[in-house]
Amino acid sequence: MRFFSDNAASVHPTVMEALSRANVQDTAYDGDALSAQLSGKFSHVFETDVEAMWVATGTAANSLALAAMCQPHQGVVCHKEAHIEQDEAGAPGFYTGGAKLMLLDGEGAKLSADAVESHCVAIRDDVHQVQPAAVSITNATEYGLVYKPDEVAALSSVCKARGLGLHMDGARFANAVASLGCHPADVTWKVGVDVLSFGFVKNGGMGAEALIFFNKDLAAATHYRRKRAGHLQSKGRFLAAQILAMLDDDLWLKNARVANAGAQVLAIASGDRLLHPVEANEIFIKLTAEEAASLRGAGFDFYDWGAGQARLVTSWNQSAEDIKPLAEAIRAL
Amino acid sequence: MRFFSDNAASVHPTVMEALSRANVQDTAYDGDALSAQLSGKFSHVFETDVEAMWVATGTAANSLALAAMCQPHQGVVCHKEAHIEQDEAGAPGFYTGGAKLMLLDGEGAKLSADAVESHCVAIRDDVHQVQPAAVSITNATEYGLVYKPDEVAALSSVCKARGLGLHMDGARFANAVASLGCHPADVTWKVGVDVLSFGFVKNGGMGAEALIFFNKDLAAATHYRRKRAGHLQSKGRFLAAQILAMLDDDLWLKNARVANAGAQVLAIASGDRLLHPVEANEIFIKLTAEEAASLRGAGFDFYDWGAGQARLVTSWNQSAEDIKPLAEAIRAL
Amino acid sequence: MRFFSDNAASVHPTVMEALSRANVQDTAYDGDALSAQLSGKFSHVFETDVEAMWVATGTAANSLALAAMCQPHQGVVCHKEAHIEQDEAGAPGFYTGGAKLMLLDGEGAKLSADAVESHCVAIRDDVHQVQPAAVSITNATEYGLVYKPDEVAALSSVCKARGLGLHMDGARFANAVASLGCHPADVTWKVGVDVLSFGFVKNGGMGAEALIFFNKDLAAATHYRRKRAGHLQSKGRFLAAQILAMLDDDLWLKNARVANAGAQVLAIASGDRLLHPVEANEIFIKLTAEEAASLRGAGFDFYDWGAGQARLVTSWNQSAEDIKPLAEAIRAL
């Protein structure tokens, strides 16, 4: 019974079937019939004209997005606990050619428009200080909180006023949208997001994420950068197939709803233990070492989040029934 | 009837089955049970202790290998028609931080030990000229020729004398070994290869290549660089599964033998048209524009290789029966 | 009457004379007779065998030092107000190929051994997090404080235990040594410093700093990197000449003592206004906007250091007499 991370869950059967169907010869790289559908399908999903490309990982998606918005001598404003800062081995520095991540605080790993504005104001406008070129936010955040459309809009206002690009790391974008109950457009391009890393791997996919350019001018050079990074797979149709399968019948949303629902069950069971509101599929709770050992002894796997804290993540493939034993075990502590 | 490239062929059924079997939850990244088998399996294949890692593409494998051997201010000697120079969008420059590819001539895209030595001798030993740190060869080459063990050994002697690493781009390593009829060790570590990009995608895989470190000291930092490049997939077990399936029962060799056999059929049919000896699964022939149009009209797809020349590539999934129509069509020109 | 910065002060007459004497034809780059003396002279100054090279700026010296100790996928621990983080336009990211500066707090821009250790302990030892490779400290710090030998030794213990290099940004190294009254060896190699950026430009030089490798293994590749960065000047003898002139008769120490003495005069005059102890040639004081305007109206130039604060810097060419009017003006506020 794993609550360690959604990134190791199984692949949805529909995705597996799509891979089988894709196993016919076609043009290499992204010249195949499936890859050719991506931009159209995502334009339909987002109700605006976008350019979409597949990449294998969220780290690649994020870094390509940042490289599209930020020159090597510039900077990207993000939360100090952002995945791009904490968990990507310096990938943004690699892809941007050495640009600087500018780290801000914020409750629940959320950036506020005020914090971004204050940070930018404090940078001297001279050549000695790195100037920001973009802001990157994660939705849902690393603590499972969700940016609401007006929060993104406020950030975007700051960005527009200062000529900064706005990137959304959507490794758990599906969970965020499911949580908000809004249209995916409402929390992205309609509130000023330029580029979105739309994650599928944590939500039923195998190894394919989508990079969505609402600002299509940023896409052209990314085709070269993706190849240059070794991310233009020759059998790209298998990545496209995964993504298309996830889009069909809104499988991405359905899967996310399951994971989010599971998280709510655990949230209720956790009560006062909760460290953050549970808005997506991650639960952060107070847990002593003894309690953690007890839960593990009962067969539950999860992540220690520093002393006396734990992170539980629910996945698309865990039904309410699957969650129940852990919920009860937490209550019983 | 596609002879355009082996890199768009279908995936071998055994590999597809392995993906299905791998679709159970396991630890993320390369912490899973399948990934854990890679180094052991390849050590067995090569009869020496190696460190192996999966990556999704040959471009990533090659670039990670070069970055392991070459500092940003150094250079890599390769053929001017090498894939790393011609077809990887500058990936080596990206991964190495700006190292220089030093381009040499050589019949059939093969480097000779003499050519490498002459090139190195001509470099002034001062800080104004980029100094080489590694040599990269492709086996089989971009023109379908195969380096024999003694040719690699001669190159390796030059490398060792000058302190250069030796990398083998084995996008079609299986075809080379099948052609040579030797043990894979004979043309790699036994003759001084430090790192091998062992290709599976062109030979029945979906999206997994293996990076083999015979010189295990070079492997440690590569784990970080792989992650930093966004190539550490969270469901890495699916890449490991592909590779392990290809190793089982020597599927990699069997597939390569089929492709090579097909190429021989075309080679015989091509007669005087041949531009290079056919030693693996690529055939380069003289072909006028009219002849090319005629073949295409008959349903054969292939690559124009400059004026009056064409490249035909056979794949693992093309039987002698599948090849015959093209052979006859060429004879009939 | 400028107290804005020591980096715009005039050049010491002895240095100007040395430039005139160097104006005879000699071998280019660093092959000349003067450049050839550098390592020997500095070995004498530090009473140990060092390798020394000139570069034009402190930013180049610092970045070359960090690049010698840190791979692109690694990190450098420094204070969040360090010059390399705040005032070098991302130069460390450029020279290292994208390595990360890991920013710590600390009173007066000083790093403590405990802070470094705590930071390193908190980094997960996996490939997802950037691992540190070096620590960089500034002596005297950006707030004019001085690291004492035992403080450097404590930092060095942490570094040694963790395999980290230790760099000292000595843009005002002369002021630090003058303040400590110790031998320059006592606060560098004897307490574990691997590489020192030894500044001369703020202390009477024109455009030459020295990069001192106590760990000589780190020097070899730096010769290439210096050239690759466009910092190997063809008339390098003029840089060597400046540095040698500064070393002769301990001019570097004499100049620093003058600047430090001037700072003490201002420190005493500032009394309760002082924001930090004055240990070198920088004084940070509380100063209202009105007071600042008043001083400027009287002809004193200095740097606003955020709201209600100012930075005053004394220079080698300001005698006690030159300082007195400002001291009195501060007292009179």
Add this chain to the structure above:
Amino acid sequence: MRFFSDNAASVHPTVMEALSRANVQDTAYDGDALSAQLSGKFSHVFETDVEAMWVATGTAANSLALAAMCQPHQGVVCHKEAHIEQDEAGAPGFYTGGAKLMLLDGEGAKLSADAVESHCVAIRDDVHQVQPAAVSITNATEYGLVYKPDEVAALSSVCKARGLGLHMDGARFANAVASLGCHPADVTWKVGVDVLSFGFVKNGGMGAEALIFFNKDLAAATHYRRKRAGHLQSKGRFLAAQILAMLDDDLWLKNARVANAGAQVLAIASGDRLLHPVEANEIFIKLTAEEAASLRGAGFDFYDWGAGQARLVTSWNQSAEDIKPLAEAIRAL
């Protein structure tokens, strides 16, 4: 009697005097009164509005120019014997973030418009091949030949048609202009040059070159890149002073005329030995090892240029009288 290189010659007395005059306190970096004059003075020299900045070396000037025109995933077309390829330790790769130099042949290290066009035509317009973004030519070339205005115009036509920037490495621009007898505008912006590295160090300067942006849009980011590369010297007024002194009374042209005249004396003396026409201040001659030894025995210093060849370079500080002994010695061989 040195004919080894002009880059180690003495500094012109007028430049030395300018340094003395500049030795008064002024604002740091390029905020001083002298630096502020540069763009105006060069706009006057070139009779068009330019943006000019100082840097210490030609390598830095060239690399900053290329970085302004070429993204990391693109390429720069140049001659295979260009200084940027042969003698700058890979600096363009460093500054551009790994862009590729695309090496062409051409008599006397000159690029022809046809060669550039042919090269570009042969690049597949796909993401697998690096696409060119700029062309870099050297005037005078590495073999002392001079591009005439119509030759530059022809190259520029190709560049404009393909959207490529055009850079001129003018390490010996003064010698080229002196040789052409044209206005400096005639061989630069009037024929499509976007950025010029205007060299002074080989022509009487100490350590200052000028980067001239005819295309001023390219200049903005270069201010950041110059700082980031550690090339924004804090006492920049001393670099500006050198350049301004060289511009006054056309000292740059006068010095170049002296060097060129000396080269003509040697050219006439060399007769059939000449390997290239002598159009600037470099002379390449056939010379046996015995002859070389004989000349050296007589006190003449020069560069061996491969087997049986030598390079002689004349400098601004060598009068006809100074040249005569070598001319006679060559005749006497």
